[in-house]
Amino acid sequence: MSFNFCCTRNSLAALLMLALSTNAFALDWHEALPNATPVGQGELRWFGLKIYSARLWSQRAPFDRRAPFALELTYHRHISRERFVQSSSEEIQRLSEHRFAADKLVAWEKLMSQAFPDVNEGDQLIGLFIPGQGCRFYDRNKMLAEINDPEFAEAFFSIWLDPRTRDAELRAQLLGTEK
Numbered sequence: 001m002s003f004n005f006c007c008t009r010n011s012l013a014a015l016l017m018l019a020l021s022t023n024a025f026a027l028d029w030h031e032a033l034p035n036a037t038p039v040g041q042g043e044l045r046w047f048g049l050k051i052y053s054a055r056l057w058s059q060r061a062p063f064d065r066r067a068p069f070a071l072e073l074t075y076h077r078h079i080s081r082e083r084f085v086q087s088s089s090e091e092i093q094r095l096s097e098h099r100f101a102a103d104k105l106v107a108w109e110k111l112m113s114q115a116f117p118d119v120n121e122g123d124q125l126i127g128l129f130i131p132g133q134g135c136r137f138y139d140r141n142k143m144l145a146e147i148n149d150p151e152f153a154e155a156f157f158s159i160w161l162d163p164r165t166r167d168a169e170l171r172a173q174l175l176g177t178e179k
Helices: 009-021 081-095 102-115 150-161 168-175
Strands: 037-046 049-058 069-075 124-130 134-138 143-147
Touching: 037 168, 049 168, 081 102, 081 150, 102 143, 102 150, 124 150, 134 150, 150 168
Parallel strands: none
Antiparallel strands: 037 049, 049 069, 069 124, 124 134, 134 143
């Protein structure tokens, strides 16, 4: 069986507009997660220096880690892409107790290097978790990358949401369970 696909310029433009209007091609994370509200927020500090402010968004209350959510980070200092990727990879390895093969981690590091820019004070990165599919990353203006790997998405967002995270206080603030 073969298919002939022929498009006129108008039908191709209409098809493109339809694709851009769907959540699969959302340019802003709010389009992909409508009606999301903040679950909690906090700050990451290192030796007293404010590194970033974080806010967790969800459509569900109470928060359900198996449902779509967004993690918004607003940076208060410059962090290079290389440092961001290295720190993320180290935390993924630590939290996974080294269960991922080295070649998988190298592949994930490459994906993160393509997805993340250097950040400066005031820059914002938003990660959108899509259960069973993967994740998308945005800045304030556009989608930066889509990674269709559910295992990567779980491992990446565990950096903030796993009970064994390095900053339990920030996790509690994000989840709204701070006492």
